[in-house]
Amino acid sequence: xxxxxxxxxxxxxxxxxxxxxxxxxxxxxxxxxxxxxxxxxxxxxxxxxxxxxxxxxxxxxxxxxxxxxxxxxxxxxxxxxxxxxxxxxxxxxxxxxxxxxxxxxxxxxxxxxxxxxxxxxxxxxxxxxxxxxxxxxxxxxxxxxxxxxxxxxxxxxxxxxxxxxxxxxxxxxxxxxxxxxxxxxxxxxxxxxxxxxxxxxxxxxxxxxxxxxxxxxxxxxxxxxxxxxxxxxxxxxxxxxxxxxxxxxxxxxxxxxxxxxxxxxxxxxxxxxxxx
Ligand code: DGL
Numbered sequence: 001x002x003x004x005x006x007x008x009x010x011x012x013x014x015x016x017x018x019x020x021x022x023x024x025x026x027x028x029x030x031x032x033x034x035x036x037x038x039x040x041x042x043x044x045x046x047x048x049x050x051x052x053x054x055x056x057x058x059x060x061x062x063x064x065x066x067x068x069x070x071x072x073x074x075x076x077x078x079x080x081x082x083x084x085x086x087x088x089x090x091x092x093x094x095x096x097x098x099x100x101x102x103x104x105x106x107x108x109x110x111x112x113x114x115x116x117x118x119x120x121x122x123x124x125x126x127x128x129x130x131x132x133x134x135x136x137x138x139x140x141x142x143x144x145x146x147x148x149x150x151x152x153x154x155x156x157x158x159x160x161x162x163x164x165x166x167x168x169x170x171x172x173x174x175x176x177x178x179x180x181x182x183x184x185x186x187x188x189x190x191x192x193x194x195x196x197x198x199x200x201x202x203x204x205x206x207x208x209x210x211x212x213x214x215x216x217x218x219x220x221x222x223x224x225x226x227x228x229x230x231x232x233x234x235x236x237x238x239x240x241x242x243x244x245x246x247x248x249x250x251x252x253x254x255x256x257x258x259x260x261x262x263x264x265x266x267x268x269x270x271x272x273x274x275x276x
Pocket of ligand 1: 017018019021022047048049050051079080081082083124127155190191192193
């Protein structure tokens with residue numbers, strides 16, 4: 001390993017999202033890459049991005065990325081599906097470091113899982129409107145086709161921690177109806193927040209689409225791709241200690257600690273308020 005690669009490898013991995021939902025990706029990254037230090041930026045002052053137009057999303061994404069570049073990260077993981085749907089090319093042009101995103105890994109996992117070739121995508125309105133998942137799937141398979149369904153109510157339900165019972169179940173059922181009509185055999189959780197509702201989504205999908213339906217999570221697939229990427233580039237952190245997580249947020253709400261712990265799966269102790 002060159003000296004330069006050695007010092008780059010000990011630098012943290014930068015991860016960002018419109019809010020705290022992207023901590024589901026950090027959780028998956030920490031399982032796959034326990035020795036990596038991670039600096040996570042959640043743009044909690046401006047969440048949600050999923051209802052905003054592409055120009056605004058690109059502008060916010062550039063501000064988040066530049067802040068993380070200023071923190072000396074060795075690579076950037078866009079945890080937000082909505083940003084991944086509209087901004088990665090622009091970020092790659094503007095920033096002088098590797099940029100990974102969640103759409104291709106999610107699409108690849110879906111293509112690998114489908115037997116019928118019919119893939120359902122649950123995502124924000126912005127991600128569905130961008131056509132990013134159908135584009136990514138069509139590059140991987142000429143046979144597979146996608147049906148997109150915006151599921152906006154699942155974001156506040158996950159934020160609230162309302163993960164079980166009648167309310168999430170009814171919302172999930174309603175969002176799965178068009179996917180059931182199209183007879184998909186894979187459902188992609190195309191939004192940072194949906195892995196928290198995985199149990200309800202999986203149970204309802206089985207009732208509506210049959211026991212063999214597969215629910216695919218882009219967080220796990222992204223962690224897998226990030227591991228392969230760091231390995232290939234000789235950028236894996238070789239420290240023996242467990243990696244640290246530093247959280248940067250643009251707004252610190254009273255509900256922050258509970259919400260962050262829900263998405264991350266552990267308590268967040270190192271938190272800093274930043275202004276972009
Ligand atoms: N992070 C967004 C995504 O994965 C969901 C929340 C938002 O709308 O900003 O698409």
